[in-house]
Amino acid sequence: MYKPKILVVEDDPAITNLIRTTLDTQEYQYHTAKNGASAIIEVVSYNPDVIILDLGLPDMDGVEIIRKVRGWSNIPIIVVSARSEDQDKVDALDTGADDCLTKPFSIDEFLARLRVALRRSRTEKTNSVEETALYHNGELCIDYAAGCAYMAKKEIHLTPIEYKLLCVLAKNTGKVLTHNYILKEVWGVAIVTDIPSLRVFMATLRKKIERNPSAPKYIQTHIGVGYRMIRQ
Numbered sequence: 001m002y003k004p005k006i007l008v009v010e011d012d013p014a015i016t017n018l019i020r021t022t023l024d025t026q027e028y029q030y031h032t033a034k035n036g037a038s039a040i041i042e043v044v045s046y047n048p049d050v051i052i053l054d055l056g057l058p059d060m061d062g063v064e065i066i067r068k069v070r071g072w073s074n075i076p077i078i079v080v081s082a083r084s085e086d087q088d089k090v091d092a093l094d095t096g097a098d099d100c101l102t103k104p105f106s107i108d109e110f111l112a113r114l115r116v117a118l119r120r121s122r123t124e125k126t127n128s129v130e131e132t133a134l135y136h137n138g139e140l141c142i143d144y145a146a147g148c149a150y151m152a153k154k155e156i157h158l159t160p161i162e163y164k165l166l167c168v169l170a171k172n173t174g175k176v177l178t179h180n181y182i183l184k185e186v187w188g189v190a191i192v193t194d195i196p197s198l199r200v201f202m203a204t205l206r207k208k209i210e211r212n213p214s215a216p217k218y219i220q221t222h223i224g225v226g227y228r229m230i231r232q
């Protein structure tokens with residue numbers, strides 16, 4: 001049986017332990033992250049079904065995380081806030097959070113909200129499966145549900161960043177994407193804002209997917225502008 005995957009983003013160990021214990025009794029799978037930077041990495045690599053997000057994190061505002069995640073994903077996000085100010089919750093919801101819980105919360109309430117979010121997650125996946133489950137372009141194939149990419153039926157071993165980069169290009173096949181657009185979609189502007197880093201990642205991605213990386217067939221460079229995935 002499939003166990004739903006929950007990402008818990010929380011810097012308070014007591015709350016994290018409470019949530020872990022609760023999730024264990026329900027047989028959910030989960031990963032935890034203590035700050036915003038590791039939360040973003042987990043969202044990309046773990047690909048959770050629901051994110052539980054504390055708004056007050058040491059390195060990044062929770063709203064900032066929602067903004068980044070919403071750049072590429074509709075994963076349901078439940079915000080957990082110690083703050084009583086309504087404005088924080090409004091900001092979080094405006095930015096794309098699905099639901100809010102105020103600390104302290106009861107376990108029953110927490111689980112009820114989680115079930116609602118998981119239902120939404122499943123509905124989204126079912127509705128979008130036909131158009132987005134698989135991407136085919138020449139010999140390149142991306143299985144979005146499995147988070148894997150293949151070239152000529154052989155799996156390509158990509159890092160989470162390379163995979164995300166490939167997905168952003170694939171989802172916009174035929175469109176020229178600017179450096180800034182790609183940086184924002186893959187890292188969020190605040191984490192990596194420099195084009196040289198993007199070039200390095202693009203070079204390693206090309207080595208993995210192009211037969212001849214110096215004469216790329218799939219990813220075209222537009223000097224001074226950005227990149228484009230070519231439809232084969």
Ligand code: CA
Binds near residue numbers: 056057
């Ligand atoms: Ca906190």
